[in-house]
Amino acid sequence: MRWDPARYAAFSDERSRPFHDLVAQIGREAPRRVVDLGCGPGALTATLSERWPSARVVGMDSSADMLAQAEPLTHRHPGLSFERRAIEDWAPTPEDDVVVTNAALQWVPTHTELLPGWLAAMPSGSWFAMQVPGNFDSPSHALMRAVAAEGPWASTLEGVLRADPVLDPAGYLELFEDNGFAATAWETIYAQLLPGEDPVLEWVRGTGLRPVLAALDTADPSGATTAAFEAEYAERLRHAYPAGPHGTVFPFRRVFAVAHRR
Template sequence: MTNAALQWVPSHTGLLPRWLDAMPDGSWFAMQVPGNFDSPSHALIRAVAAEGPWASALDGVLRADPVHDGAGYLDLLDSAGFATVAWETTYLQLLAGEDPVLAWVRGTGLRPALATLDAADPTGGMTAAFEADYAARLRKAYPSGPHGTVYPFRRVFAVGRKR
């Protein structure tokens, strides 16, 4: 079972068939990954990364879509000899506080960019400028409502038993 980890493994979709092949008949495989790489929160990370004085430092750091959709994982597991069910769910997170989407993605999709910028500029100035630009765009994409900021978070699941 893997829970929100495969998206961090480069080319995991190429590795999965080997891993699945090594599993014995009758065994189960279950996974879930975030499927929000096309959402504004993640598209804006890539857009901001491509602009400004940090663009060269962030070139090649962010992957556009490191995961498949549900149909892609269904096909991958089925091709490996698994009877598979796959689905997608979008959770609507109600976030509170100032710049809550920025706070959320700091612990997820923004991590590679922040780590790279921190290493490139230990004074933190480039990281702060990048985050300020990104936060302003996030506020437009995810306006705050009377009860907080709604953040749709899509997840992709697949579960299969090896035939």
């Protein structure tokens, strides 16, 4: 399942704000190594190099398309590098003083099982900062599941949309504290004002709808089934998120946790 960096970048202001809100809570000075898991196109990872110029900053991602965008940034940031790797295959090194992961662990359903092992391997004084969307029950995602289950594409899409792998803030707080980290966790609902026609559809095309689009395009390469799905879904989204005089308000809940090893 491919990522499209250009489509992902369409709402870069809205998508980058939670990253900045997240890393603002990291209290570490002069880390040796900083890892950004699921770094995407890398522009946000580069800001970590600007914050900690003496650190080696490594962005990791499984998408070759995303990393192709990221790679040129290394010319401007001497400590910055990128690696192609699945988060599931990563383990911290003894120098990983800061780990950041923004809007990526929701794609790793096993992340709550992996976290205790990661945390156990991190050095003392290290920090782990994560943000995941908490929008599984929002109309955008509930309608996606409803349209997927109801249309002629139902059998193609069976099992394509995952169960919610994300905890509430209290769940992450306990997970970090259970594993020897002092944690803070919170949630924020961003009232995002999106321009243009069908902007919520355009938003999810860049992220949560991708597995559906990939399955439909594979089953019907003509694109007709994909177009029919999107038309039905867009119609329902327009009712759930009506366009107003200033644009379309798309509330988006995000869950944050930032913790440091005692």
